[in-house]
Amino acid sequence: MPASQSAKDFFRPLAVGAPTPLTEIPFRPSRAIHFFDPSNAKMAAKIPAMVGTVDVLLGNLEDAVKADNKLAAREGLITIGRETDFGPTQLWTRINSLDSPWALDDLTALVEGIGDKLDVIMVPKVQGAEDIHYVDRLLAQLEAKAGLDRPILVHAILETARGMANVEEICGASPRMQGLSLGPADLAADRRMKTTRVGGGHPGYLVRQDPATGDEAGINAARTTYQQDLWHYTIARMVDACAMHGIYPYYGPFGDIADVVACEDQFRNAFLLGCVGTWSLHPKQIAIAHKVFSPSVEDIAHARRVVAAMGDGTGAVMLDGKMEDDASLKQCLVVVRLAEQLAAIDPELKKQYDAIEVG
Numbered sequence: 195m196p197a198s199q200s201a202k203d204f205f206r207p208l209a210v211g212a213p214t215p216l217t218e219i220p221f222r223p224s225r226a227i228h229f230f231d232p233s234n235a236k237m238a239a240k241i242p243a244m245v246g247t248v249d250v251l252l253g254n255l256e257d258a259v260k261a262d263n264k265l266a267a268r269e270g271l272i273t274i275g276r277e278t279d280f281g282p283t284q285l286w287t288r289i290n291s292l293d294s295p296w297a298l299d300d301l302t303a304l305v306e307g308i309g310d311k312l313d314v315i316m317v318p319k320v321q322g323a324e325d326i327h328y329v330d331r332l333l334a335q336l337e338a339k340a341g342l343d344r345p346i347l348v349h350a351i352l353e354t355a356r357g358m359a360n361v362e363e364i365c366g367a368s369p370r371m372q373g374l375s376l377g378p379a380d381l382a383a384d385r386r387m388k389t390t391r392v393g394g395g396h397p398g399y400l401v402r403q404d405p406a407t408g409d410e411a412g413i414n415a416a417r418t419t420y421q422q423d424l425w426h427y428t429i430a431r432m433v434d435a436c437a438m439h440g441i442y443p444y445y446g447p448f449g450d451i452a453d454v455v456a457c458e459d460q461f462r463n464a465f466l467l468g469c470v471g472t473w474s475l476h477p478k479q480i481a482i483a484h485k486v487f488s489p490s491v492e493d494i495a496h497a498r499r500v501v502a503a504m505g506d507g508t509g510a511v512m513l514d515g516k517m518e519d520d521a522s523l524k525q526c527l528v529v530v531r532l533a534e535q536l537a538a539i540d541p542e543l544k545k546q547y548d549a550i551e552v553g
């Protein structure tokens with residue numbers, strides 16, 4: 195909440211006739227936010243058949259859509275939105291950046307055309323709370339005009355150094371804030387990092403084993419190196435800011451579509467650090483995201499054992515030589531609850547999770 199605003203005003207609609215803001219952002223599984231270009235006829239044709247196979251379908255209007263295709267992408271998304279029954283799958287969009295020639299018309303046309311179908315609007319290159327305040331008021335006006343009865347939520351991409359520095363105020367800028375994603379490519383450029391990739395690691399970012407001896411021979415001898423995670427600090431900051439404000443953090447794009455192994459590693463790092471999902475740029479990344487962002491059968495079995503052993507949730511017990519207490523119970527409950535939420539929307543997972551026997 196901005197410092198200048200009173201608590202009672204925070205949840206008031208920002209336009210007469212706009213829907214009342216939510217006081218809590220509901221958790222809806224969003225393991226993969228699948229990007230498609232609505233101006234690409236081949237890709238767009240595949241979207242109706244992808245309903246139910248992925249948690250979120252996102253019509254991308256920003257980067258990766260050619261300037262000449264911006265209007266076709268916007269119109270294409272409106273057509274897909276109107277003609278498709280999305281069932282359990284969420285429909286999101288990524289609009290163009292707020293300083294671009296397209297953002298205003300993106301918001302106006304999308305809310306008027308498919309505001310009743312859109313769950314979340316992703317805003318790229320968010321710099322600070324002022325960007326969210328602008329979108330917040332404009333959406334309220336457009337929702338009122340379109341007669342919508344539920345607010346469209348807002349998701350910010352962190353892809354500038356200023357946005358990172360303002361991450362907490364961005365998360366708390368509006369009751370519409372649903373979550374954050376990392377935009378590693380734009381962020382790297384803005385920070386003047388020397389990477390040239392879309393997400394993932396870099397072989398030059400490493401630590402090296404100490405030399406066995408301090409002389410030239412030791413220094414020049416073979417020494418083990420370990421590649422480090424370029425994104426650890428950024429993702430951890432993002433996760434804390436989201437948790438503090440009751441909203442959801444996501445990893446972003448992994449551009450090396452062919453490297454499914456490193457993609458899985460990057461997604462898993464984000465999952466373990468607290469992210470609830472990631473972007474998928476190509477159909478083959480959906481299965482990777484679903485696998486990683488759904489707790490494993492082994493983790494659920496262990497978590498359920500701890501829950502059962504902890505009884506009323508207080509005190510300490512020994513399980514397999516390890517101490518469990520109130521705090522490890524809370525971690526296990528995070529896993530158990532996530533499993534329940536995912537089982538409710540994914541029949542295949544439900545079967546696997548229901549079959550787990552708690553020893």
Ligand SMILES: CC(C)(COP(=O)(O)OP(=O)(O)OC[C@H]1O[C@@H](n2cnc3c(N)ncnc32)[C@H](O)[C@@H]1OP(=O)(O)O)[C@@H](O)C(=O)NCCC(=O)NCCSC(=O)C[C@H](O)C(=O)O
Pocket residue numbers: 228229230231236237240254257258353376377378379380381392393446447451474475476477
């Ligand atoms: C990455 C791609 C350009 C690859 O496309 P293509 O060369 O066509 O791949 P394939 O030949 O392997 O495709 C096989 C079939 O699958 C269809 N396809 C491909 N991608 C998608 C998709 N995303 N959704 C639905 N269907 C898809 C192809 O049409 C092929 O169909 P068929 O010929 O009938 O078999 C492409 O995947 C792509 O453009 N993906 C999306 C890229 C994107 O959205 N980028 C923006 C997000 S990342 C970013 O913006 C950076 C971030 O902001 C930051 O700052 O870090």
Ligand SMILES: [Mg+2]
Pocket residue numbers: 257318353377379380
């Ligand atoms: Mg970007």
